[in-house]
Amino acid sequence: MAEQPSLDEEARARGRQLALQARRRRAQIKRDLADGGSVREVIALRDVDPAVARMRARELVEACPGIGPARATRLLADCHVAESRRLRGLGEHQVAALIAALEGGGAGRGRLLVLSGPSGVGKSSVVARLRALRPELIFSVSATTRPPREGEVDGAHYRFVDRATFESMIARGQLLEWAEFAGHLYGTPAAPVDEALAAGTDVLLEIELHGARQVRDSAAGALRVFLAPPSWEVLVERLQGRRTESEDVIERRLETARVELAAEPEFDHTVVNDSVDEAAAAVLDLLDRAAPLAAP
Numbered sequence: 538m539a540e541q542p543s544l545d546e547e548a549r550a551r552g553r554q555l556a557l558q559a560r561r562r563r564a565q566i567k568r569d570l571a572d573g574g575s576v577r578e579v580i581a582l583r584d585v586d587p588a589v590a591r592m593r594a595r596e597l598v599e600a601c602p603g604i605g606p607a608r609a610t611r612l613l614a615d616c617h618v619a620e621s622r623r624l625r626g627l628g629e630h631q632v633a634a635l636i637a638a639l640e641g642g643g644a645g646r647g648r649l650l651v652l653s654g655p656s657g658v659g660k661s662s663v664v665a666r667l668r669a670l671r672p673e674l675i676f677s678v679s680a681t682t683r684p685p686r687e688g689e690v691d692g693a694h695y696r697f698v699d700r701a702t703f704e705s706m707i708a709r710g711q712l713l714e715w716a717e718f719a720g721h722l723y724g725t726p727a728a729p730v731d732e733a734l735a736a737g738t739d740v741l742l743e744i745e746l747h748g749a750r751q752v753r754d755s756a757a758g759a760l761r762v763f764l765a766p767p768s769w770e771v772l773v774e775r776l777q778g779r780r781t782e783s784e785d786v787i788e789r790r791l792e793t794a795r796v797e798l799a800a801e802p803e804f805d806h807t808v809v810n811d812s813v814d815e816a817a818a819a820v821l822d823l824l825d826r827a828a829p830l831a832a833p
């Protein structure tokens with residue numbers, strides 16, 4: 538006859554079974570949240586369901602649709618909830634803050650970051666650094682009628698289109714904003730931006746002044762950052778140093794840059810591009826403090 542398991546073993550086996558049940562229960566709750574279940578109702582269960590009581594706040598936040606690890610970290614920090622806090626340990630204010638952040642108006646919506654500034658200020662370098670530092674940030678690929686520069690890839694740097702195609706995009710209302718710059722048309726296709734924001738992903742637009750103004754009018758709550766040169770002389774040097782354009786194109790860009798520099802006060806924040814690394818870090822810092830875009 539097989540030996541009877543000792544009481545200790547029985548207790549351990551029972552413990553393992555309970556832990557397994559709790560894990561299954563939490564997995565089920567996470568699936569419900571991912572399907573749009575109510576955060577408020579899940580948190581309320583902590584008083585009656587030990588598996589929910591032991592669930593970490595971070596697990597709850599990450600289970601909500603459109604919230605990745607970076608966003609979860611920011612959201613928990615904004616709600617003053619420690620990463621390791623379990624639901625049973627949340628205070629009243631923390632519960633209210635989490636519910637507001639996850640279910641209130643902007644729940645699940647990403648932030649729209651608009652980076653603007655005069656031609657030659659180094660927007661593209663700062664954008665490249667931002668994308669390296671924050672790979673989950675979606676970069677909006679603009680449509681343009683400008684011919685590609687050497688090394689530019691269609692669909693990655695820009696969508697290069699002819700004027701007729703661009704005009705039909707305007708006519709169909711497919712652009713979030715558009716403007717003419719130095720003789721060419723540039724615009725932001727609206728659909729990819731809307732989709733990314735709805736999925737809770739932050740989106741970056743690198744656009745010129747007139748476009749930034751349109752975004753201010755159409756997407757209240759967008760974070761608009763002006764990238765400024767350390768000085769006018771530095772800007773001139775940078776524009777002249779870019780040997781990809783003819784003299785008159787550079788002259789036109791300098792003229793536009795003068796006008797663009799004067800628009801700095803219209804923006805929410807100014808970041809001086811002294812060093813690309815520092816400027817990118819400063820922009821990310823502003824983004825992390827910004828609230829999600831309100832639902833349309």
Ligand code: 5GP
Pocket residue numbers: 654655656660679680683714715716718723724725743744745746747748749
């Ligand atoms: P570039 O020809 O040097 O790539 O860009 C010229 C200017 O157009 C830059 O200031 C750039 O930020 C801006 N730009 C690029 N894409 C867009 C866009 O989709 N909309 C607007 N309004 N400006 C854009």
